[in-house]
Amino acid sequence: MCRPQRPRTDRQSPFMKLVFAGTPEVAVPALDALLASGRHEVAAVVTRPDAPAGRGRRLVASPVAQRAEEEGIEVLKPAKPRDEDFLARLREIAPDCCPVVAYGALLPRTALDIPAHGWVNLHFSLLPAWRGAAPVQHSLMAGDEVTGASTFRIEEGLDSGPVYGVVTEEIRPTDTSGDLLTRLAFAGAGLLAATMDGIEDGSLKPVPQPAEGVTLAPKIQVEDAHVDFAAPALRVDRVVRGCTPAPGAWTVFRGERLKLIQVAPLPDRTDLAPGELAAGKNNVYAGTGSYAVELLWVQPQGKKPMKAADWARGVRIAPGERLGA
DSSP states (O other): OBOOSSOOOSSOOOSEEEEEEEOSGGGHHHHHHHHHHSSEEEEEEEOOOOEEETTTTEEEOOHHHHHHHHTTOEEEOOSSTTOHHHHHHHHHHOOSBEEEESOOSOOOHHHHTSSTTOEEEEESSOTTTTBSSOHHHHHHHTTOSEEEEEEEEOOSSSSOSOEEEEEEEEOOTTOOHHHHHHHHHHHHHHHHHHHHHHHHHTOOOOBOOOSTTOOBOOOOOGGGGBOOTTSOHHHHHHHHHHTTTTTOEEEEETTEEEEEEEEEEETTOOOSOBTBEEEOSSOEEEBOSSSEEEEEEEEETTSOOEEHHHHHHHHTOOTTOBTTO
16 A cells, blocks of 8 residues: 655545545546546545566556556555455545446445445446446447446446446447547546536435346457457457457467457458458458458567558468468
8 A cells, every 4th residue: 555645735625535446547537537626535546456567577556556646646556455454544534435437346345335425436338238347348349339438336236236327429430449448438537527526415316227228248358359250241340349459359360360450341342251361452351251341450470560461461362261260
């Protein structure tokens, strides 16, 4: 646990004392929005412990921890949120509410009961759709046209607590999960700040989620990102966009893994069998279960991302060669 390096003396008297919980870069806009609101004090931040990163695998603080330390805010890094030292410190801080964005650990009842207004999560879906760890990826892979973000009070069920508010976001035809998550992070930041305001002044009451329309969004595993070229072209495109940048959609070519970063469906080309490749001077095409897709960006095993046409010139694709074989 880190103590603040300097006291917070530059804020107006807050209406609520908050402890913010979050870990990755996508949580930083929400922390910034709360810091900028002027209505509440962010007394501390809870984040995951430092993790190995980079080629040297040295321990690095999470993006949320780094941002909090820049502001001189106390940073708590419990190995598990049920640790007694962490719970004791949280009781000492006595937060009114704990806003959460992608913290990355399950909260025990002993922690949930500490703040008077509970823990309020910003979740990147329109609940009850896509409860779970990967709502944006699953929304894209399912072909949704609209998604959004929701704030809800955390209970012991999986993303099942009552909802305070939502914002909607249209899914664009070329969106990757990275693109969409970035937009939702900023739209959701404003929603979370407004939710804190509404809880403080009593104007906002959570509404139970409906029993109908529940879908689940478990973490995307590497095998889930394996592209099946026997599937229709739209499915291939959705898997590639949903798994970009992580964990990365992939196939196999000549026995080695080939990451697929961007493809484009081509409804007018139907002459290629599933996975069959055809390379022109500046284009590379692959057949699917319906019509072809153009490969735009790929990443061969052990190499950097490159234009698919450059990759094709290097490997010299033979007539009839296929992806996935």
